[in-house]
Amino acid sequence: MEPMERIKVVLLACGSFNPITNMHLRMFELARDHLEDTGKYKVVQGLISPVGDAYKKKGLIEAHHRVQMARLATESSGWIRVNDWESQQSEWVETAKVVRHHHSELLTTLQNDDEVDTVKSFKRKRLEEPECMVQGSSGCSTRKDMPQLKLLCGADVLESFGVPNLWKPEDIAEIVSRYGIVCITRGDSDADRFIQQSDVLWENRKNIFVTREWVTNDISATHVRRALRRGQSVRYLLPDPVLRYIQERGLYSAESEKKNAGVTLAPLQRYSTTS
Amino acid sequence: MAARIPLVLLACGSFNPITNQHMRLFELARDHMHLTGQYQVVGGIVSPVGDGYGKQGLVSAKHRVAMAKVALQTSDWVSVGDWESQQPDWTETVVTMRYHYGQIAKQYQRRIEALNNAPQESALCKPQLKLLCGADFLDTFHVPGLWRDEHVEEVVGRFGLVCVSRGRQQPDQAVHESDLLSRHRANIFMVREWVRNETSATEVRRALRRGLSVKYLLPDDVIEYIHAHGLYTHKTELKNKGIKLRPLTKQGLLD
Numbered sequence A: 001m002e003p004m005e006r007i008k009v010v011l012l013a014c015g016s017f018n019p020i021t022n023m024h025l026r027m028f029e030l031a032r033d034h035l036e037d038t039g040k041y042k043v044v045q046g047l048i049s050p051v052g053d054a055y056k057k058k059g060l061i062e063a064h065h066r067v068q069m070a071r072l073a074t075e076s077s078g079w080i081r082v083n084d085w086e087s088q089q090s091e092w093v094e095t096a097k098v099v100r101h102h103h104s105e106l107l108t109t110l111q112n113d114d115e116v117d118t119v120k121s122f123k124r125k126r127l128e129e130p131e132c133m134v135q136g137s138s139g140c141s142t143r144k145d146m147p148q149l150k151l152l153c154g155a156d157v158l159e160s161f162g163v164p165n166l167w168k169p170e171d172i173a174e175i176v177s178r179y180g181i182v183c184i185t186r187g188d189s190d191a192d193r194f195i196q197q198s199d200v201l202w203e204n205r206k207n208i209f210v211t212r213e214w215v216t217n218d219i220s221a222t223h224v225r226r227a228l229r230r231g232q233s234v235r236y237l238l239p240d241p242v243l244r245y246i247q248e249r250g251l252y253s254a255e256s257e258k259k260n261a262g263v264t265l266a267p268l269q270r271y272s273t274t275s
Numbered sequence B: 001m002a003a004r005i006p007l008v009l010l011a012c013g014s015f016n017p018i019t020n021q022h023m024r025l026f027e028l029a030r031d032h033m034h035l036t037g038q039y040q041v042v043g044g045i046v047s048p049v050g051d052g053y054g055k056q057g058l059v060s061a062k063h064r065v066a067m068a069k070v071a072l073q074t075s076d077w078v079s080v081g082d083w084e085s086q087q088p089d090w091t092e093t094v095v096t097m098r099y100h101y102g103q104i105a106k107q108y109q110r111r112i113e114a115l116n117n118a119p120q121e122s123a124l125c126k127p128q129l130k131l132l133c134g135a136d137f138l139d140t141f142h143v144p145g146l147w148r149d150e151h152v153e154e155v156v157g158r159f160g161l162v163c164v165s166r167g168r169q170q171p172d173q174a175v176h177e178s179d180l181l182s183r184h185r186a187n188i189f190m191v192r193e194w195v196r197n198e199t200s201a202t203e204v205r206r207a208l209r210r211g212l213s214v215k216y217l218l219p220d221d222v223i224e225y226i227h228a229h230g231l232y233t234h235k236t237e238l239k240n241k242g243i244k245l246r247p248l249t250k251q252g253l254l255d
Helices: A022-037 A063-074 A095-116 A119-127 A155-160 A169-179 A191-196 A199-203 A221-229 A240-249 A254-258 A266-273 B020-035 B061-072 B093-115 B136-140 B149-159 B171-176 B179-183 B201-209 B220-228 B246-250
Strands: A007-015 A041-050 A080-082 A148-154 A181-186 A208-213 B005-013 B039-048 B078-080 B128-134 B161-166 B188-193
Touching: A007 A022, A007 A095, A022 A041, A022 A063, A022 A148, A022 A181, A022 A208, A041 A063, A041 A095, A063 A080, A063 A240, A095 A148, A095 A169, A148 A155, A148 A169, A155 A181, A155 A191, A169 A181, A169 A199, A191 A199, A191 A208, A221 A254, B005 B020, B005 B093, B020 B039, B020 B128, B020 B161, B020 B188, B039 B061, B039 B093, B061 B078, B061 B220, B093 B128, B093 B149, B128 B136, B128 B149, B136 B161, B136 B171, B149 B161, B149 B179, B171 B179, B171 B188
Parallel strands: A007 A041, A007 A148, A041 A080, A148 A181, A181 A208, B005 B039, B005 B128, B039 B078, B128 B161, B161 B188
Antiparallel strands: none
């Protein structure tokens, strides 16, 4: 398929990014390679959306630091960007809402581009299929130039769908049916089995891309924070500019790790108190 | 309080190409050796093997040295030693170690003379050089014809190893199963890398051949170098195919 005919995709990764590591960045690269390898897609953008402080995860440092570190980490990338909308919200925002928000932003951008365009585009709009404003099936817009937005995540996020009160079932359904997921798993992961065992995931399996990462790369932010607390080197686990940022400000200490200790995670708080 | 022994870590290998994982070895080893309380790591040397090694897919030493230099330009303690790669024939690891140790000893001698102190009186301990390697390296001692016994004895006994293991590797097993290694147990420092990171140069080359991204696995500047010089293609991977590894022919240990 000619590159022009490929479906455009935007990959959105939500998470703590506490701090961002080379593993997070690798996820984007692997996902892009995998999707483009199918011949059907062209990945046009990657978005990193750090979670807001109201998530209340233990050890979560201030959002503005996490956003800035992600920015430093993606400076050298031509296609991955950081978006701070989610981190700016005063309450924790469900992932489905974040996806919806970015989807409508993409649509708005395209519409704005149209309005600014010349007569040429006005004519083009007339001749092409009518825009479909209704949220229809499988996230595919009927606008040829509208990219598909897909959630990018590790297998651990997929498997977290099973954790009670962490996700609303209707949110999971919306994400997989309307948008789609690109899931990076390790060679030995059970992502396929997990999809098998879940009806909603199974029904939407065409919308779930499982990218097998044969070379295990487990650089977890937890590990990085632990090493930093212990004064051990984390060089080459995350980009140098991020490391410098952390060192200059003395982020990630025993004290910062205690933040939110004993506090209930926002989703658990929200869903277990709702009847 | 006993003064710490100054220590230099030497890593020999193909570095084909150098990756973040290679540079992690140095970081992990330094932290570990500091924690023993006995050592002060004062330097690190990356010594890419010469072209005479004959390993399949080995690109020219000129490039491998250049890439290592590019990768380490922002490091304040690890540098590239190109002596080994400049030798006309493949050079045994122990010979490379003797060379670098000689350089370190000379420097130390000069400092002592400049201070006009006897070594015992000054806090300047005699430096040591140890071989930095991954756990899989220990297994190579068993490969027939690859090592002379007396060389293994010298590398492990006289100098010492700092061995970084990761994932499911069981380096203790390799030491346990070898009388020679067991004898020098005290001179083999085991460093555990808790992060499972199996990124290897082999994987990087594979990805490059297939046009896949290797960003964040090695420094951007090295990736640029690779693309600029058209390295790591299907063609370069075929280099030395069918050729016997030089150590196996040079040392005449196999009949």
